[in-house]
Every structure is written in structure tokens, then in C-alpha cells.
Amino acid sequence: MRTYDFAPLHRATVGFDRIADLMDRVLSADVAQPTYPPYNIEKLDENAYRISVAVAGFAADELNVEVKDGAVIVSARKASEETQKTYLHRGIATRAFERRFALADHVKVTGATHADGMLHIDLVREVPEALKPRRIEIAKGDTVEVKAVEKAEA
Numbered sequence: 001m002r003t004y005d006f007a008p009l010h011r012a013t014v015g016f017d018r019i020a021d022l023m024d025r026v027l028s029a030d031v032a033q034p035t036y037p038p039y040n041i042e043k044l045d046e047n048a049y050r051i052s053v054a055v056a057g058f059a060a061d062e063l064n065v066e067v068k069d070g071a072v073i074v075s076a077r078k079a080s081e082e083t084q085k086t087y088l089h090r091g092i093a094t095r096a097f098e099r100r101f102a103l104a105d106h107v108k109v110t111g112a113t114h115a116d117g118m119l120h121i122d123l124v125r126e127v128p129e130a131l132k133p134r135r136i137e138i139a140k141g142d143t144v145e146v147k148a149v150e151k152a153e154a
Helices: 007-012 017-028
Strands: 039-043 048-054 063-068 071-076 097-102 107-115 118-125
Touching (some): 048 071
Antiparallel strands (some): 048 118
């Protein structure tokens, strides 16, 4: 496995700490990523996304969705059953889990719904007005008047 040194990135940039940390986490993560529960990430629109997590066997009150430190954290804990059941085959896993999804800058969670064994988390990217592209008007004329400020020598 290769290792990468991100020290030059830290020396030459300002404000990209989060990207470097994300790259560090991705590259140093274990090869065996957890596969439970399965999920989809959809792009619904230019600025709209949906994370769908298969949570069969969990009730809405056993699920938790939290936004913390630039990530969406989905977790579930099954309430203890009052009656003991005997299974001949148990294929529906209802074990506790925690799944994290890193969010880009300006991505906000707008809501979550639980229906038909699926948890849907809706996200939207809201780019601030100051960061949106803007058109600069070009003045018409032959010359542009520039006023110079002269320094008074002491």
C-alpha cells in the first residue's frame, strides 16, 4: 500500500485542511469497509442529493440522524424485545450500526423520511451569494479615468 505525504499541501495552501484530512482518512482507512447497512447516494438535481439507507427491521424511533463536524451520522439501535423468539432462519440483520457520510462545504441536510424499510436523507447544496459567479459589466469608452494619489514626502 502506498502512503502519501500531504505536508506540501499544508505548506502551500490556506483553508484546505478539511480536504487534506478527508484524503488522509480515505487513504488510511481499512480495506475492509463495512457493508452494513447497504445504501445509495443519488443526485436528484444540480444541487440536490439523497442518501437512502436500507434499514429493514428498524422502527423510526430506533433510528438517529445527526449532523456533526461536517458529516451526516446515521445510527440505529434495536430496542430489546420483550418476548423471546425462536428463528428457524434469521436473514434480516437488526444489529446496531453507525454510518458516516462526509459533507462538502455548503451542503445542508433538509430532512429525513422513513418508509418501507428505507431511510431517505435529503441534502441540498446552498452556495452563498458571495460565492456564486457574477457578471462584471464592461464600461464603454476609449479611456478609463484613473485617479492617482500622490504621497507627500516628509
